Amino acid sequence: MPMTYVLQTHRLSKSFKGKESVSEVNMKVKQGEIYGFLGPNGAGKTTIMKMLTNLIKPTSGEIELFGEKLTPASYTMLGRIGSIIEYPIFYDKLTAQANLKLHCEYMGYYNKKAIGEALELVQLRGIDGKPVKDFSLGMKQRLGIARAIATKPELLILDEPINGLDPVGIKEIRNLLRILSQEYGISILVSSHLLAEIEQLADTIGVINHGRLIQEVSLEQIRETNAEYIEFQTNDCQKAAYVLTQHLNISNIRVIGNRSIRVYDLSIPLAQMNKALIMNDVALESIHQKNSSLEEYFIGLLNGGEQSA
Amino acid sequence: MLKLIQLELIKYKINGYVRVALIAMACIFGLICLIAFNRSEGQAFQDSETLFFAIDTFTKGTFIVFASVLLSRFIIDEYRTKSITVLFMYPINRKKLMIAKLFIVFSFTFISIVLCNLIVGSLMLLLNHFYEFMNETLTVGQVGRQALAIIMNALAASFISLIPLFFGMRKYSTAATIITSVLIVIAIYNVSDGFSLNSIVVIPIALSWIGAIIAYASFRNIERKDINP
Numbered sequence: 001m002p003m004t005y006v007l008q009t010h011r012l013s014k015s016f017k018g019k020e021s022v023s024e025v026n027m028k029v030k031q032g033e034i035y036g037f038l039g040p041n042g043a044g045k046t047t048i049m050k051m052l053t054n055l056i057k058p059t060s061g062e063i064e065l066f067g068e069k070l071t072p073a074s075y076t077m078l079g080r081i082g083s084i085i086e087y088p089i090f091y092d093k094l095t096a097q098a099n100l101k102l103h104c105e106y107m108g109y110y111n112k113k114a115i116g117e118a119l120e121l122v123q124l125r126g127i128d129g130k131p132v133k134d135f136s137l138g139m140k141q142r143l144g145i146a147r148a149i150a151t152k153p154e155l156l157i158l159d160e161p162i163n164g165l166d167p168v169g170i171k172e173i174r175n176l177l178r179i180l181s182q183e184y185g186i187s188i189l190v191s192s193h194l195l196a197e198i199e200q201l202a203d204t205i206g207v208i209n210h211g212r213l214i215q216e217v218s219l220e221q222i223r224e225t226n227a228e229y230i231e232f233q234t235n236d237c238q239k240a241a242y243v244l245t246q247h248l249n250i251s252n253i254r255v256i257g258n259r260s261i262r263v264y265d266l267s268i269p270l271a272q273m274n275k276a277l278i279m280n281d282v283a284l285e286s287i288h289q290k291n292s293s294l295e296e297y298f299i300g301l302l303n304g305g306e307q308s309a
Numbered sequence: 310m311l312k313l314i315q316l317e318l319i320k321y322k323i324n325g326y327v328r329v330a331l332i333a334m335a336c337i338f339g340l341i342c343l344i345a346f347n348r349s350e351g352q353a354f355q356d357s358e359t360l361f362f363a364i365d366t367f368t369k370g371t372f373i374v375f376a377s378v379l380l381s382r383f384i385i386d387e388y389r390t391k392s393i394t395v396l397f398m399y400p401i402n403r404k405k406l407m408i409a410k411l412f413i414v415f416s417f418t419f420i421s422i423v424l425c426n427l428i429v430g431s432l433m434l435l436l437n438h439f440y441e442f443m444n445e446t447l448t449v450g451q452v453g454r455q456a457l458a459i460i461m462n463a464l465a466a467s468f469i470s471l472i473p474l475f476f477g478m479r480k481y482s483t484a485a486t487i488i489t490s491v492l493i494v495i496a497i498y499n500v501s502d503g504f505s506l507n508s509i510v511v512i513p514i515a516l517s518w519i520g521a522i523i524a525y526a527s528f529r530n531i532e533r534k535d536i537n538p
Contacts, residue, residue: 055537056535057535075401089390089394090395094320102319102320105312106396107399
C-alpha cells in the first residue's frame with residue numbers, strides 16, 4: 001500500500017534579515033497520525049507552522065499539503081486545516097460562542113451543532129455571555145482547540161496546545177487529540193518543548209533544534225532501539241564481560257568506559273547475573289536497572305545537534 | 310464580498326459607531342447654531358453659501374478624524390492584537406478581506422459626511438425660516454450646485470481619510486493613526502478669511518489620490534508578504 005502523506009516539506013528554509021531560522025527541513029506527516037514536533041523554545045517550530053499555514057513565506061523550499069503544492073494563493077487548502085499558531089488569539093471583546101460563530105462563517109461551515117459540539121469536546125462550560133478577554137490562559141487554550149476542531153478539518157496544526165493547562169487539563173486534551181486522530185481520522189501536527197508530553201501522544205516525533213530537523217522517527221522504532229538495560233558498576237569490566245558472555249551466554253552487552261557495563265538482554269534474571277558475577281570474584285559497586293524513558297535519547301539528539309550547529 | 314462586509318460589521322459592532330456618528334452630527338449642529346445666533350460680531354453667515362461652507366468644513370474635519378478611529382479599529386487593531394493571523398488563515402482571499410475593511414471605512418465616512426451636510430444644512434435653513442439670522446436667497450440652481458459640491462467634497466474627504474492608514478500601519482499604532490488624521494484636518498481645513506488649503510482645488514484632489522494609493526498599497530502585496538505582527 002503506498003504511504004500517503006498529508007504534509008511534506010522539501011528543503012524548507014526561512015531567513016529573517018539574513019539570519020536563517022529554519023534550514024532545509026524535510027518533514028513528512030502521514031495521513032491520520034499524530035506527529036509531535038519536539039524542540040526547545042526558539043528552535044523554529046512556530047516558524048515552520050506559520051509557513052505551513054501561509055502566514056509567512058519560505059525563503060526557499062517547498063510545502064506540499066494534501067498532495068498539492070502550497071502557494072500564496074492556496075486559499076482552499078486553508079479551509080481544510082484547523083490551527084493554533086503561537087498562542088490562541090480571539091476577538092476578545094466577543095464571547096466564545098460569537099468567536100466560534102464568526103470562525104464557522106469565515107470557514108464556510110454551516111452546521112449549527114458544530115459550535116456546541118466543539119465546546120463540549122474541550123469541556124468548556126459556564127462561559128455564556130463572558131467576553132474572551134476575561135478567560136484564563138487555560139480556557140483560551142481550550143477555546144482555541146474548540147475553534148480549530150469545530151469545522152472538522154483534515155489536518156490540525158497545534159502549537160504548544162497544552163501551555164497554560166493544569167495536569168488534569170493536559171490529560172483531557174491528550175485524550176481528546178487521540179480521539180480526534182483515531183475516531184475522526186484527523187492528522188495532527190502538535191508541537192511542544194516537553195518531551196514527556198510528546199512521548200505520550202505522538203506516533204512520530206520530529207526533533208528540531210536550531211532550525212534543523214535533527215531526526216524524524218516513529219515512536220515504535222525508538223522503543224525498539226532503546227530497550228531497557230541493567231548497568232553494573234565494577235572496577236573489573238573485562239572480567240565481568242567475560243563472565244556474562246561465557247558463563248551466561250549473554251551476547252547483548254556493552255562496556256561503557258572502564259567502570260560500567262550494560263546488559264540489554266533481560267531474559268536472564270538479574271539475580272542470576274548477580275550471582276554469577278559474585279561467584280567469579282567480580283566486585284560490584286552498584287547495580288542499576290534502567291527503565292526506558294526516551295529522555296536520554298532525545299537529550300542526546302538535541303546535544304548532538306547543538307555541537308554540529 | 311457582501312458577506313465579508315457583514316461579518317466585519319458584526320465583529321466590530323458597528324451600531325456603537327453609528328450612535329457616536331449621530332452624536333457628532335448633533336454637536337456639529339449645535340456648534341453651527343451657536344455661530345449663527347452669536348450676534349456680537351454682526352452676522353456670522355452673510356448668505357447660505359457661507360453657511361454651507363462652514364457646515365461642510367466642520368463635517369469633513371469631524372468625520373476624517375472619525376474615519377481614523379474606524380481605521381484603527383478595523384485594520385490597525387486587527388494587526389496589533391494579531392487577530393489578523395486568524396483572519397488570514399481562512400480560505401478567503403486576503404485582498405478581499407482588506408478591501409471589505411477599507412470599503413467599510415470609506416463608505417461610512419462618505420455616507421456620514423453627505424448625511425451630516427444634508428441634515429444640518431436643512432435644519433439651519435428651517436431655523437432661518439423662523440429666526441432669519443441671514444439673508445436667504447436660495448435658488449433651485451444653487452441647491453443643485455450645492456448638492457453636487459457636497460457629494461464631490463465628501464468623495465474627496467473619504468479618500469483623504471484613508472491617508473492615516475499609512476502612518477498607523479508602520480508600528481500598528483492607534484495613536485499615530487488618529488494624530489495623523491487630526492494633523493491633516495488642521496492643515497487643510499484651517500480656515501482664515503474664508504480661505505483654506507482645501508479651496509485650492511488641486512490639493513484635495515491630490516490628497517485623495519494619495520489616500521487611494523495608500524489604501525491600494527495596503528493590500529496590493531498582501532498575499533506574498535509575511536504576516537508578522
